[in-house]
Amino acid sequence: MSKKVLMVLMGLEIGGAETHVVELSKELHRRGWDVAVVSNGGVYERELTEAGIRCYHAPLHKRNVVLMHRSLNILRRVIREEKPDVVHAHARIPGFLCGILHRQMDFPFVTSAHGVFYVNKILKLMTDWGEHTIAVSEDIRAYLRKNYGVPEERITMTINGIDTEKFSPNVSPERVRRECLGGAAGPVIAHVSRIDASCTMVTRQLISIMPRLRGEIPGVRLLIAGGGDVFDEIRSEAETVNAAAGEPLVVMTGARTDINEIVAAGDLFVGVSRAALEAMAAEKPVIVAGEQGYMGLFGEEKLVLAQSNNFCCRGCEMATAEALYRDIKHALCELSADERAALGAYGREVIKEYYSVKRMTQDAETAYRAVLAEHTRVVLSGYYGFRNLGDDAILLALRDRLSEAVPGAVLTALSNRPEETREKCGIEAVNRFHPIAVRRAVKRATCFVSGGGSLLQDHTSTRSLLYYTALIRMAKRCGKRVMFYANGIGPVESARNRERVRAVAEMADVITLRDAESLAALREMGVQNPNIRVTADPVYAMPSGERARGRSLLAERNIPADRPIVGVSVRFAAGMETNVAAFAKFCDAVSEAAQVVFINMQQGADDAASAAVLAQMHAKAYEISAPYNPAAMVDMLACMDAVVSTRLHSMIFAACSGVPVLGVVYDPKVSACARALGMPLAGDLEHFDADKALGVLRDVLADRTAYVDKLNTATAELRERAKNNESAFIELLG
Secondary structure, rough: OOOOEEOOOOOOOOHHHHHHHHHHHHHHHHHHOOOEEEEEOOOOHHHHHHHOOOOEEEOOOOOOOHHHHHHHHHHHHHHHHHHOOOEEEOOOOHHHHHHHHHHHHHEEEEEEOOOOOOOOOOHHOOHHHHHOEEEEEEHHHHHHHHHHHOHHHHHEEEEEEEEEOOOOOOOHHHHHHHHHHHHOOOOOEEOOOOHHHHHOOOHHHHHHHHHHHHHHHOOOOEEEEEOOHHHHHHHHHHHHHHHHHOOEEEEEEEEOHHHHHHHHOOOOEEEOOHHHHHHHHHOOOOOEEEOOEEEEOOHHHHHHHHHHHOOOOOOOOOOHHHHHHHHHHHHHHOOOOOHHHHHHHHHHHHHHHHHHHHOOOOOHHHHHHHHHHHOOEEEEEEEEOOOOOHHHHHHHHHHHHHHHHHOOOOEEEEOOOOHHHHHHHOEEEEOOOOOHHHHHHHHOEEEEEEEEEEEEEOOOOHHHHHHHHHHHHHHHOOOEEEEEEEEEEEOOOOHHHHHHHHHHHHHHEEEEOOOOOHHHHHHHOOOOOOOOOEEOOHHHHHOOOOOOHHHHHHHHOOOOOOOOEEEEEEOOOOOHHHHHHHHHHHHHHHHHHEEEEEEEEEEOOOHHHHHHHHHHHHOOOOOEEEEOOOHHHHHHHHOOOOOEEEOOOHHHHHHHHOOOOOEOOOOOOHHHHHHOOOOEEEEOOOOOOOOHHHHHHHHHHOOHHHHHHHHHHHHHHHHHHHHHHHHHHHHHHH
């Protein structure tokens, strides 16, 4: 799914910022972005439309209350129609108006600072730098921080990217020389600038020195490209000079889009900012001179200074007619052709190394990702807030993995204990049984994630399955993208429930499954969704347990460390009630050579099953119970020699620390996990045989090193597969 960006700028006439936006828009379009532009229009509009970029008109070029109000209404309409993922404003008026709409409409909002503005209290109030600002030079970054307090982390540095194929020494000058200069053979000084009252000082100075230069340099011409609000006035000055000289010393073309050919027609370029960079890309020697200062003939010794002020001469001495005359005469009369060529070649190398369009576009995409992440709201649906360490671990893994994939994303869990979830996980949470709060969270969300765990099953109850399928349907009705994140599917026995699962699985935009058995279950139900892949349980991403911490935690529970430890995880499920005695027999037999420690993964549930077994045991045994956090439980399990478990996530906890696990099957997910880990089963819950289970355990302990090696290989592979959940999530966001 392509992302859409709306560029908002004053106009599309000749100018550095305007050309920057044109090149950026075209490169974003080439990279798959859907780009639209709002401006007052201008000569570059045709280039954008020919590239497949939509253009809208709004009078954004003047600080006039009536025009600004009209522009505000146009922008509001365009944003509602286009629904951009990012709005990117350039210049003060577009930024101010987009800022108003951003506060009303809550879209991701980026601005670019192409220069420094005059600052006073009123104008400061009219300046909005958005949620993230792109600065085109170091001095502009300093200006943003000093004058507007923009935080460093909210600023992305960029450059004026130049298309080095469009601006190249291979571009022919002949057409422009014939059209504009009548094919004259003398040297040409090219100058590209907006002809506005605020930026014509150097233009006027160049025109004024042309008669003197003509006396020193036979046949010299000045070629000026650009239009603006004082074009007629400047043209009159040029005509006066031409009339006095009796020949066309100065040629003014007006606004043009073939700037690459204008530059190619020159032997020397005079200008600043983007125009100077374009001339450098064309291998022209460049005198850097503009309204804000003068640097003179560009060479290697001026690179650092030029980069610091974005080739705009801010902080340099002011331009004068004398300085221009001196340096133009030096470049065209005193330097050899080889020396001029060397200056031009160095300039092109600077552009290729530091000022590519690709780099500029990558910088913009970095800023876009930053604001998109902050506007990414993810609702997480699962068995959260029930003090089940396995599901707590899933939620923590989701938090960590999704936050790493999209830094800044806002995660909201639907929880049975929202306050506890907020405190333990550090994310937002709402009551999963509060329909208004849940619907509000889903409507505000960017996407809905169902996972992980075995949510779509009717083994425990149909009511649970109805709850989770209803949430998925709600999310799709609200127009949200839906992902099943590392789900386990089934068992689903009821034909009607199988149809319910099939229906919501077809609705999902992306599905990842924790095992191949779950994929087979969906396919057997008739699910045809092509966006399904088998990954692994997100809990495999947990780090291995720290044994030193684990030993300390076990000591707090008065669990001796002088014997091997075998963990046992039991739960009341189908068959457990009639097999308590068999489990007690098994645990007594284990106690002859090892210490038995019951692992209670869910508070208030596993405790009862463990207590029932303990009551029928003759040997002493211990318990470790929730509400230990998952990391603490992993640390304690890391100290064990083996774990015998009916609980999927106690198996995974142990496996992550290289502790052999023996599953006791009450659900297909336990046998699927054992197969994935290459570990044996100790039997099934409904027909548990203590003697057979003991034999399997003794075999594992007798050859423990080999089992640990096999386990470590399997868990390393599963950790890698679990990373594919993040990749799928990023795809979901587009």
